[in-house]
Amino acid sequence: MGTTTANHRNLSPMQLGVIGLGRMGQIVANRSVEAGHDVVAFDLSAEATATAAENGAEPADSVADLADRLGDDKRIWLMVPAGDAVDATLADLEPHVGGDDVIVDGGNSHFAESVRRAEETDAAYLDCGTSGGPASAEEGFSLMVGGPEWAYEALVPVFDAVATGPDGHGHMGESGAGHYVKMVHNGVEYALMQAYGEGFELLADGRYDLEMESVARTWNNGAVIRSWLLELCEEAFREEGNDLGDVADHVAGGSTGTWTVEEALEREVPVPLIYQALAERFDSRNEGRYSRRLANRLRYGFGRHDVKRE
Numbered sequence: 001m002g003t004t005t006a007n008h009r010n011l012s013p014m015q016l017g018v019i020g021l022g023r024m025g026q027i028v029a030n031r032s033v034e035a036g037h038d039v040v041a042f043d044l045s046a047e048a049t050a051t052a053a054e055n056g057a058e059p060a061d062s063v064a065d066l067a068d069r070l071g072d073d074k075r076i077w078l079m080v081p082a083g084d085a086v087d088a089t090l091a092d093l094e095p096h097v098g099g100d101d102v103i104v105d106g107g108n109s110h111f112a113e114s115v116r117r118a119e120e121t122d123a124a125y126l127d128c129g130t131s132g133g134p135a136s137a138e139e140g141f142s143l144m145v146g147g148p149e150w151a152y153e154a155l156v157p158v159f160d161a162v163a164t165g166p167d168g169h170g171h172m173g174e175s176g177a178g179h180y181v182k183m184v185h186n187g188v189e190y191a192l193m194q195a196y197g198e199g200f201e202l203l204a205d206g207r208y209d210l211e212m213e214s215v216a217r218t219w220n221n222g223a224v225i226r227s228w229l230l231e232l233c234e235e236a237f238r239e240e241g242n243d244l245g246d247v248a249d250h251v252a253g254g255s256t257g258t259w260t261v262e263e264a265l266e267r268e269v270p271v272p273l274i275y276q277a278l279a280e281r282f283d284s285r286n287e288g289r290y291s292r293r294l295a296n297r298l299r300y301g302f303g304r305h306d307v308k309r310e
Contacts, residue, residue: 129182146178187260197291232301
């Protein structure tokens with residue numbers, strides 16, 4: 001287990017099918033093409049498929065057409081919304097794949113659903129937790145992968161291309177482990193955003209007249225709490241102003257944090273910070289707080305999610 005070492009890597013170009021060409025799917029396709037891999041791309045949106053073609057991918061007219069263009073030993077990356085869309089795509093793929101083929105689910109599926117799909121799918125199924133968001137188009141993603149180790153090894157050249165590099169991805173374990181790790185990652189993300197939000201709220205309402213952008217910039221240069229999220233705080237203050245302008249106190253999302261808390265309850269593991277951050281996120285739909293307004297803006301920074309405004 002663990003990331004494969006560089007001397008054992010198969011670095012030769014390979015053929016990859018990408019189904020689902022939203023913001024994240026386009027990045028998977030683009031980074032794979034840029035690394036020299038042959039990409040066949042399909043999306044229900046003809047415009048999205050055309051965009052991938054403009055960037056060097058071979059367009060397909062349907063899931064079946066994509067599978068036919070891949071030939072033997074198919075390697076297919078799904079970047080479709082979690083839930084019914086994944087099952088529908090797998091149903092379309094079923095007549096075209098077998099035990100030597102590999103399917104990667106790069107969306108935010110619940111780990112238990114990934115275990116079920118791995119059992120029901122003839123192809124080897126890799127659940128791939130993906131972190132970094134659209135803002136990581138240039139740097140690459142962090143990829144947490146579960147499923148058969150041979151299938152992970154087969155996809156290493158593509159994982160190297162899509163991730164930040166060899167250290168940006170790892171084999172977490174059996175089916176479900178990749179999405180499980182990503183689920184907990186998102187819970188930690190909630191707590192970190194909450195901590196930054198509360199700290200800056202105290203500074204904003206505190207006894208000194210402070211420039212929040214200056215505080216964030218100073219903390220980002222050598223402080224113990226420096227991070228990418230803190231860089232996004234600096235960006236938010238620079239672009240929105242010291243008081244965050246008209247950014248609303250409404251933090252969207254919450255499903256992966258809910259899954260994290262549910263799993264913690266089932267395993268009897270205390271996660272009070274993650275639980276409180278989730279509760280604050282839900283409470284943001286009721287009343288206004290500076291900390292949650294900053295969390296709202298941070299979600300745009302890393303994921304390019306829409307910023308709700310007052």
